[in-house]
Amino acid sequence: MRGFEVVSFYAEKNINLPRRKTRASAGYDLEAAIDVEINPGEVKLVPTGLKAFMPEDEVLLIYIRSSLAVKRGLLLANGVGVVDADYYNNPENEGHILVPLFNPQGKPVAIKKGERIAQGIFTKYQKTYDDEAYDVRTGGFGSTGQ
Numbered sequence: 835m836r837g838f839e840v841v842s843f844y845a846e847k848n849i850n851l852p853r854r855k856t857r858a859s860a861g862y863d864l865e866a867a868i869d870v871e872i873n874p875g876e877v878k879l880v881p882t883g884l885k886a887f888m889p890e891d892e893v894l895l896i897y898i899r900s901s902l903a904v905k906r907g908l909l910l911a912n913g914v915g916v917v918d919a920d921y922y923n924n925p926e927n928e929g930h931i932l933v934p935l936f937n938p939q940g941k942p943v944a945i946k947k948g949e950r951i952a953q954g955i956f957t958k959y960q961k962t963y964d965d966e967a968y969d970v971r972t973g974g975f976g977s978t979g980q
């Protein structure tokens with residue numbers, strides 16, 4: 835089973851669940867949950883109001899939408915976002931998916947609530963033969979302390 839849910843703290847904010855656009859589109863488009871303005875040279879963590887659940891041997895990879903780069907001049911600050919299966923319902927933020935957008939331009943860029951800012955693709959990953967990871971995730975962005 836895999837899917838998206840609205841995080842409880844955005845329950846009343848009219849968040850749309852991600853949809854693929856065509857039969858063979860790989861990506862589930864993610865929308866900005868609020869209006870944000872990104873200043874020149876700034877990285878802003880844009881909330882989606884969403885969390886994703888999936889089997890333990892899968893990951894949700896967050897990629898830029900081409901139109902965000904081409905039409906709006908914005909980039910994903912982390913290149914590709916990695917949303918781990920055990921991020922879902924973590925005790926820190928429930929598994930809230932955040933999209934770090936970078937504005938490399940000389941002028942501010944305004945993003946409206948509901949604008950599609952990224953796309954998520956569910957992907958299987960492999961483990962090495964001697965893998966021994968048993969810890970439990972407590973949050974996001976540096977929560978494993980490395």
Ligand SMILES: O=c1ccn([C@H]2C[C@H](O)[C@@H](COP(=O)(O)OP(=O)(O)OP(=O)(O)O)O2)c(=O)[nH]1
Nearest residue numbers: 915916917918921931932974975976977978979
């Ligand atoms: O664009 C992103 C990337 C990550 N995450 C969330 C989901 C992911 O499971 C968690 C941790 O991300 P990652 O492993 O890339 O960050 P880290 O800096 O290595 O932190 P950690 O030590 O928590 O693994 O943050 C997002 O919401 N958006």
